[in-house]
Amino acid sequence: MIDPKKLFEDFLGGGANKSGGPAAGGKGSGWTDNLGTLATGALGGGVIGLLLGSKKVRKFGGSALGYGGAAVLGGLAFKAWQDWQAKRAPAPAQAPVQQPLALPPPSSPFDLETQSAAGGGDARIAVVRAMIAAAKADGHIDATEQRALFDRIGQLGLDTEQKAFVMDELAKPLDVAAIAALAATPEQAAEIWLASRLAVDPDDPREKAYLDDLAARLKLPDGLAAHLEAQASTVG
Template sequence: MKDLQKLVGNLNKSGALSGFLGGVAGGGLTSLVAAKSSKKTAKKTLKYGALAAVGGLAWKAYQQYSEQHKNTQPQVNKHTNNFDFTPAKMAEHSFTQVVADDNGNGQLLLMRAMIAAAYADGHIDETERQKIFAQVEEMDLSVHEKAMLFDELRKPMSLSELVQAVPDAQTGIEVYAASASAIDLKQPVSGQYLNVLANQLCLPQQLVQSIHQQLAD
């Protein structure tokens, strides 16, 4: 699994966070990624910054997809979900709401997606495990939330369980972005995992490509 702080820095440099963090917390998080560091600020940056970075990346990818495919018809697969990825239909605030969810469901789902993706090859070695433990411990989470994530490390969500937990299209885009950001894309099994995830979420291939392009920038 990639370092969440490094992810924040990379996406901030790429512009994926521009304007997005302000939407998550009324501008409060924008200053958090500017490296003004108190211990409390650092915790909030790690808790929200990386997840907001994923949301910002997902929004930027959706914007790019919308610009390139303005006349694309809605893609809905009634056998799996009713998600509608029509270009330019979803607003930025619908992406920020996933991370800004007051009860934390959106934030935890993205973390669970990252953990599930890290398990795509069937295991996480001890070094990776300790790295994840350290990241979760640094996050400003409740005891219950931390316990939930540690349980995920012992028994991560299956891909089908993850897909079933996705409530809407914008969350689906963010779940895919979170998964792709946490996985080793050089491994064949990683590509297979992401292909199945994209298919089950009914993500248009052009949107998937936009997400990967944002991650590569």
């Protein structure tokens, strides 16, 4: 059986702090001040780095080290949701920030480690599926690239089940409706969209169209996508 936590962290390549910091997904008042990464491919060795290819590899800077990717993603989505509910104007695009970011409350709808996706699956696995699909949205993963990815994935430290899962997802036809159907709650819809946004180049028209279609199918409330985009701009 796949360990959702291990799959999530191995896929993203960020992992938890190996030097005694809080464990992945640990709860506290905020992030540490050290530089950390989420989707760092070359730095973290995650599968997402292979999928992004020549695209800009995105990092969660400043505040992520010591926490797993699920906690970081949940924190960013939670902040976007709070700003949207408060009817604040979305922040303009900015460079990666080093300021603390509050963790979502334990067992809240934004706590991926305690939530189930639609159909009862683990929410973290749903997010991994969403990121793989988004990485394919520009069509650059053709049959030749897919074979090369399979070879490289085989060299990573994934177990047999993890490798099979990733390869199966890569081989599936792109189906935005199926990805949208993974969200069990509006909060999960926000996290799935944000994770997808972090796996694309928003300046590519095909990927921008995919994000717009996904937002519509997820039924994101008016204005929420702009706040999620603002949070995405804080990682670089």
